Amino acid sequence: MKRSLFLVLVIILALCVIGLIAVLWNLRPAGLPSLKPTPTPLEAEALPTPTPLPPQPPITVYRSPAPGEEQALEEPIVIAFDQPMDRASVEEAFSIEPEVEGRFSWEKNDLVF
DSSP states (O other): OHHHHHHHHHHHHHHHHHHHHHHHHHTSOSSOOOSSOOOOHHHHHHSOOOOOOOOOOOOEEEEESOTTOOOOTTSOOEEEESSOOOHHHHHHHOOOSSOOOOOOEEETTEEEO
16 A cells, blocks of 8 residues: 555656646747847947949850851851840940841840841
8 A cells, every 4th residue: 555655656746847847848948148239229320231232244154156166157146144134235235247147136135146
């Protein structure tokens, strides 16, 4: 009888310890507090604001024919850029020597001449 009473008390004590651990586990802090103070309104005005970078020059990401590669007269010249282009200014700046006849067409951001 004493043995079974002792066993019941040990089980109750174990359950209480497990419950206490569960409660304490849920009360633990979510993370370390921030060491950086929140700026006051006057300090916030003095903080620098990010400045966007100026536009970057376009990069030719693909061209056909490759430098030094021969190409049939009927085959198009294809140039692909890494960013949207102003089509009118590209066509105005485009030149081939000796001059050849052709027309411009655009597929997405690729120039086909």
